[in-house]
Amino acid sequence: MLSHPFDDDKLREECGVFGCIGLEDAANFVALGLHALQHRGQEAGGIITHHPETGFHSAHRFGLVRDNFTKTGVIESLPGSIGIGHVRYSTAGSKGATQIRDVQPFFGEFAMGGAALAHNGNITNADAIRRELIERGSIFQSSSDSECLIHLMARSFQKTIPERMKDALRRAEGAFSIVAMTRTKLIGVRDPLGVRPLVLGRLHQGWVLASETCALDIIGAEFVREIAPGEMVVISEKGVESVQPFAAQKSRFCIFEHVYFSRPDSFFGGRSVYETRRQIGVELAREAPVDADMVCPIPDSGTPAAIGFSQESGIPFALGITRNQYMGRTFIEPSQAIRSMGVRLKLNVNRALIRGKRIILVDDSVVRGTTSQKIKEMILEAGAAEVHFRIASPPTAWPCFYGVDTPEREKLLAANMTEDEMRDHIGVDSLRFVTLDGLYRAAGEAGGRDNSCPQYCDACFSGEYPVAPHDMIERGFTPKQAAE
Amino acid sequence: MLSHPFDDDKLREECGVFGCIGLEDAANFVALGLHALQHRGQEAGGIITHHPETGFHSAHRFGLVRDNFTKTGVIESLPGSIGIGHVRYSTAGSKGATQIRDVQPFFGEFAMGGAALAHNGNITNADAIRRELIERGSIFQSSSDSECLIHLMARSFQKTIPERMKDALRRAEGAFSIVAMTRTKLIGVRDPLGVRPLVLGRLHQGWVLASETCALDIIGAEFVREIAPGEMVVISEKGVESVQPFAAQKSRFCIFEHVYFSRPDSFFGGRSVYETRRQIGVELAREAPVDADMVCPIPDSGTPAAIGFSQESGIPFALGITRNQYMGRTFIEPSQAIRSMGVRLKLNVNRALIRGKRIILVDDSVVRGTTSQKIKEMILEAGAAEVHFRIASPPTAWPCFYGVDTPEREKLLAANMTEDEMRDHIGVDSLRFVTLDGLYRAAGEAGGRDNSCPQYCDACFSGEYPVAPHDMIERGFTPKQAAE
Amino acid sequence: MLSHPFDDDKLREECGVFGCIGLEDAANFVALGLHALQHRGQEAGGIITHHPETGFHSAHRFGLVRDNFTKTGVIESLPGSIGIGHVRYSTAGSKGATQIRDVQPFFGEFAMGGAALAHNGNITNADAIRRELIERGSIFQSSSDSECLIHLMARSFQKTIPERMKDALRRAEGAFSIVAMTRTKLIGVRDPLGVRPLVLGRLHQGWVLASETCALDIIGAEFVREIAPGEMVVISEKGVESVQPFAAQKSRFCIFEHVYFSRPDSFFGGRSVYETRRQIGVELAREAPVDADMVCPIPDSGTPAAIGFSQESGIPFALGITRNQYMGRTFIEPSQAIRSMGVRLKLNVNRALIRGKRIILVDDSVVRGTTSQKIKEMILEAGAAEVHFRIASPPTAWPCFYGVDTPEREKLLAANMTEDEMRDHIGVDSLRFVTLDGLYRAAGEAGGRDNSCPQYCDACFSGEYPVAPHDMIERGFTPKQAAE
């Protein structure tokens, strides 16, 4: 029923997580934190809290945080000073409709008490673990890879929940930033490579864990530090205890968090995401200059790079394309005749501005190339003299298996075409992507990418997967090495 | 129940209108046009169509066009190739809750057949007309000033609906851009001063009327011309007939349409709204320069002027404040504790970018000054060294009575303070508004404002009302002359 | 979308009305009264109240009273100690979908203040009145005949609302029991023939008007008297004033109120409706005895007559057919395969009881005969030896135009067949209707029907319409005289 008349042609982060302890009416803070992380998942959300007198409380809902988790009734049904929450992205039709049972956080009652868990990332050997657990008599309620973790914990022989969690996570491969809770403890953990982000904050006497710093800002919490790759923190009234459950590995933070996933006002490694994006534009202007009259972003995600491009090139920055802010992400289409109007429902070209001009359009990425083509048509129809695309990421040629919704490799434009072929396919005067080295430089690696031991996970560009995607290989995915 | 934790502190256009004729399944086009005009009214919308076999059809709904008027069932319930529509702004609690009966277009069955009407503007002598009509036995269904027009038409002795409409409008004072329809005709009319906009477009064999050109763009219609102040067009299968029901007057288009109301990708008088706004920034930079490190817009409406200010001053443009795009306009507040967080629900300062910098913040207007103060606090808390406000409109010192939702004069900051007092009140290092002349220059009047006969309606700035607001005077409003 | 898989094959009362004055939080009482009158209309309902400080308040909703008018929020939005309400029957698809604007009470703002009105009955010359009013410039909002009254009142030259109401009603022909209100007065009026019921009750210091006595019982009000045919009562804090706006006529109360429309626990003319129905069963047993093993009612409306038949005949009474109480009136059908099961969704035969028995089935009426046939099939399939139908009303051969939803005459079984033909058509061993005289005797007229001047309106049986149905004749209906 629902469809996307203007397919964004973006990769989509699948989740955001948030937790807090030591804050009265924790659900309020969790709701606000999830609201700030809404860009990481708009399909559904859930909150679990614990109150010493009434036990665990939970609410899981489809839709936006602002529509579900701000009503007095819902918040009052979630008492307690400890709580965690999760927002989840709609993973389209291909994987089947999400059921409310798939919405996290997940909860399990163990012999020593209950625990809840919210997961950002993807367990790449979940299929195998799930098969084994079913064989041994576990009943799965969801289709989520994350549910494995709760079952592994339930079957652990350890005496405490943090110990059981270590047990479970040592079985898991892949990417995970997890926020969990018991009746008295808030737990945060990142996988050994630290693929997905997780930050620690402080508010009054309480502590906060969140996917991004923007979720600390909204509640007025102070940023303390990032959880380190491979680190587990166990937070109780006694304070923050840090443990290292895994063998040490070199960090491989997801570089796409800088390119697109994270909010521009968040920062990682001391670096403003906005500033990194602006700097990508600067790199692009150096790597792929072009003579033109105007630099226009594809709204909204291309804006920082477009500003950087304009500043480096001296070509004026202008809002040549306007986004309809009442669009929402979905639109139920009225009829076939209208459906063909597609992109116009969301974007409009400022004709009076564009006419007769040579335009540089800056976008953050090209995935299938479907919308690039449509935007090009709109802008030519509005009378632009020339159209040059500049893309603030390298060609996306490989799917992500670490918690991002990517089309199959066959559907990725860059998996099938060279840069020049893409230019001709889209039909623009020029098309250039920032280089992988340029991207690394913009992200603060002055020397570019260390090819022998890359500083980031960039599998979607390079095909070099830092953790083998075993489930997907079993389902038929052919990794790079075998393909070449 | 609903409240605005982050009060935008903006004037609000109260309506957008759209109509078309000669286009199969007209309701589809009306829905799209209203979607493009959604910024002119988000509370409710309505569509009326006519089909030769089944007569008039109507649907009126609270909420956004995308949520109501794109479902197949609704569109199919609105058959026909002629239709009009209306979007309406929520006029806050002070005037009482809107009922569905207040949602336009209004419909009336006359002896010679039905007619429907959608109105943008405000009839300034509606109270008097209404009293007289009730005295004579008319039954009003809504609290809307626009319903008067239908009743005046019903009581006219003229034989055709266009003639009855002329009769009715000659009794009306104030501002009105109206789109109306009979079974076979689409009618558009603007008041003699042309305060509110109305444009004519062409699509295939059909014709379109809309408040702004962006609503032509969304359906791919070609812009033909603006309806002239005081002009009525009667469009049938025979074509467009233009008549002049009123005595000629000099045009007084609302200058605030350029400043804030209209979408930046619309154009009036051949001038891009975006370009006018950018030019206001240029004027501001000339009139009120300041030494600083960064020019940041208050998102989203301050952006074009901030770009202009940056370009004229050479001070770099940056997105120092991020807007949460999942905010919506309303937010049901979770608790008193949270309510105090207010502005953080919607805006966040990019701390890593702002810290230690001297910041110029560019906003489009200051009405009550409530949010200016909150934004100043956020930006200082994030570590800005200096904060300078530059406002892309003159001080708003008078309420609008021509179809815009304005606070009472007592609540307007500029009605009570000088520019310097406002600066101290808001607590910033400097605060400057563009001058009225600067605004006129940016809007294309090279010589500035013609004070003897102003080119625009600027009553909200100057207190010079081109049409006396009789109803409001009767209700106690004191116009400028009497006040000084 | 909605359909009736088990078409009840009943005539349907179209409305119930209720009003009260002098009772704090009147809306509570109106809601309860309408709940008690829900059998008179299930499609929609409305309540209007008046509070001296806040004026008139209204709520109109589709659906049952218990689902709409018992929520705290709705009741609190209807303050005041005076109020009226209306429930309305769904008049099927033939007349077009009801819109919320058709839901009563109707409200009108007159020069001397507002008034609201709720109407049970039908104005038989409404088409003509409406045409004239439109000609003179009135704007109609609904498709209801009752709206004419508000417009006639608006155009009256009288100085008070009761006087304007008299003016209006003297123009109206047909059947009407009306409850109306001004800011300070509750008004009740019945047409000169008193076709529809209206009773007066007293509770504490307040007064109540209602269609039936069961609505007095639910709020604990004491029955005072029936409003007389042709009487208007104007109730204020000074008490009940009775006036006679119309020329005196002999009463013609609707006899079908006794047969089916009214609730069995109501009473009219001092006579319990239940007792009259039981007595019809007694008359039937005398007029049309039959040798059998068991008397079973068609639930639920045939029960009192079946009890009477059993008591008079000595044949045991038994519940041979069970009604599914979770059926509701509508059922959205799952598929064509299921649709054919029709009657089984609502009724089930008690097989163990029925098998091998000679069964007398007692129903209150046969309209189109559609369900009689289906019930016969079910009961034979369950193994009954013989099936005898006894109907507690005479053959329904004419449509009602006084506020009852009747099929067109062509669809009435009794308009097309004799009693014997009907028996063969339905396929039962015997079929007998009570005679018109028997019905009158059961209703307390010991001498039967006075054919020269009938004591009741029985047009649906006799074709003798006490008020000529002018609108319907104009639309093509042929009355009896012309037909024979």
Next chain:
Amino acid sequence: MLSHPFDDDKLREECGVFGCIGLEDAANFVALGLHALQHRGQEAGGIITHHPETGFHSAHRFGLVRDNFTKTGVIESLPGSIGIGHVRYSTAGSKGATQIRDVQPFFGEFAMGGAALAHNGNITNADAIRRELIERGSIFQSSSDSECLIHLMARSFQKTIPERMKDALRRAEGAFSIVAMTRTKLIGVRDPLGVRPLVLGRLHQGWVLASETCALDIIGAEFVREIAPGEMVVISEKGVESVQPFAAQKSRFCIFEHVYFSRPDSFFGGRSVYETRRQIGVELAREAPVDADMVCPIPDSGTPAAIGFSQESGIPFALGITRNQYMGRTFIEPSQAIRSMGVRLKLNVNRALIRGKRIILVDDSVVRGTTSQKIKEMILEAGAAEVHFRIASPPTAWPCFYGVDTPEREKLLAANMTEDEMRDHIGVDSLRFVTLDGLYRAAGEAGGRDNSCPQYCDACFSGEYPVAPHDMIERGFTPKQAAE
């Protein structure tokens, strides 16, 4: 929020189950069957089906079957020719709000494929089983006792689902009538005592399992036989295989199914439930005669016994109390003032009938006695000369632990008072319950109750629990032996 202004003061069956195999579009049949069983549970319902191409499908909803499971969209989302379903009663506030996860059927994915299960009854050692399973690492999703069965099945070492089910059920104590399904088999099983009913039917080439015969009738299925106590049937395309997983025991069918739970048109042991109820009235008239003018049932459940009482005593039967059929089971109360009206919202006394008469009121049971008192007040207020209560079951003195919602023993009137004390407490002229022997005679046991080995489970009357309620004893319940 929801409350019961007229508390029915009834025991409530907690569930109804239905399943079918070999019927195209099975979901249609399951929906109809559940609709017929709606009296066994109105709070929520669920359906699971299996289609060979698309696997298992499920839908669980709060509310009535007719509102949820008849919409085309829902039914189409449940393809396949095999399916099971469940309706569930609201177990009031005391046990906490039901969550959608508590709604059956439950589904589990096992190593050899999925299975679903719907349970009517109660596992009396579920607490102990649950504790053990959690200890061993099972994760429970619901608070339902029935979920234990799925987990026990998941952990069984048997190779087929029917074998695993036997394994699981041999661990379970208590009452259970279960309908289960695999991809290709429909399974039915009753506990060794056969406390809850389960019947087998045949329709075309398919088979049907249902709690009562009325659910066979609605789909036109032929009754084949009851599933025997302790029998398991495994139905596949090869036919019905019967197995005996348990040691043989003498049957103890719940006698309250005859008194109140089942629908009157169902039959058990060849006996019509209606006829048994009527016969209880006959026994009552013999055991406890009284001189009076009228026998009136408390609607609707007291009706058959009232008919029997009237027939045996010769005192006329009459509907002296009318039930408002639009009441529903719940009513959101408008205000404190109204709440006190309680019983009037649902029942009304037929004043014209009752006044001055000596009335025998027949009800099916008295649990807490709360409504008996209110009805007595209403009927005296209406002017009855005498009021005599006759109850068609023995005093309810013990809670049921086999799948019925009963108040705690302290709240049962008969646990605290003798028959005479109850008469005085309720305040009626006489109050008599049928004896346990009289009840057994009415149920077909001519010799009355065999006290050494009772033919039925009558624990709610006798305190003799055929299966020890271990969980409840552990929670503090004191069985009869210890109490006396």
